[in-house]
Amino acid sequence: MMVSHGPPFRDRKDAGRQLAQALIGRAPENPLVLGLPRGGVPVAYEVACELDAELDIVFVRKLGAPGYEELGIGAVIDGADPQVVLNDDIIRQIAPNPAYIEAETRRQLREIERRRQLYLGDRQPASVGERNVILVDDGIATGGTVRAALKGLRKAHARKVLLAVPVAPPDVVQSLAAECDGIVCLASPDPFYAVGAHYMNFDQTGDAEVTHLLADAALHAAASRPGASTE
Structure with a gap:
């Protein structure tokens, strides 16, 4: 793991550029860069452009607690067989009804489908x-x-998975190490507070920006392929 403590990131673009520099020499061969929408996409865009890599998105949605949507009781990732991963500690604390978890999962899968149509x-x-x-x-x-x-x-049989983020709590970075082949994290402060506390500008990323960045990255990748026309 690479960890460096520095000043707050100006914005997601700045964080992405710093992350891209940290990945030089560590990125696997011919990588597919996947951003988590929406806020992860501007960061992933800078990484993909620096590495001349393909950019796409992975559709994951947090499952909110009953009455407290910002409190994540787990998450669902889209696919032929959608995967639900629950936060066991929070589940034990609030004991949500299984019917609520099922309904919340369906709701988030509908939002994933909306975003897939919008972005792709x-x-x-x-x-x-x-x-x-x-x-x-x-x-x-x-x-x-x-x-x-x-x-x-992992279930989709990715060969190697490298997790790259600008900032994360030390204990979370440690807990995720077993889930991937490596982690690049630029800052891991303790106490952590919140992700937005480490950005000077942490405005919400909109759907239009995600769509634009995906399209622009596709053009960039095409232009970088061997034999691509420069006219």
Whole structure:
């Protein structure tokens, strides 16, 4: 794990560029860079451009607690067989009704489908089977969403999975180490507080920005391929 303590990131673009520099020499061969929408996509875009890599997104949604949607009781990752990963500690504390968990999972899968249509249209997400993957987010708080994504990538038979984030709590970084082949984390402060506390500008990333960045990254990757026309 690479950890360096520095000043707060200006914004997601700055964080992505710093993360990209840290990945030089550590990134696997011919990686597929996957951003967690929405906030992870601007960070992943900078990484993909620096590495001349393909960029796509992985659809994961947090499962909110009853009456407290910001409190994650787990997460669901999309796929032919959607994976639900629950936070056992929180589940024990609040003991949500199983029917609530099932309904919340269906609700988040509907939101995933909405976003897939919005971001990808008729295009299918990139296949991760036998690919070297770099999973990128703008930061990690509890790790529930990222953990679900890592488990889903493993089930989809990714060859190697490297987790790359600008900032995360030390204990969460340690707990995620067993779920992937490596972690690059630029800052791991203790106490942690919140992801946004480490950014000067942490404005919400909109759907339009995600769509634009995916399209722009596709053009960048095409232009970087051997034999691509420079006219």
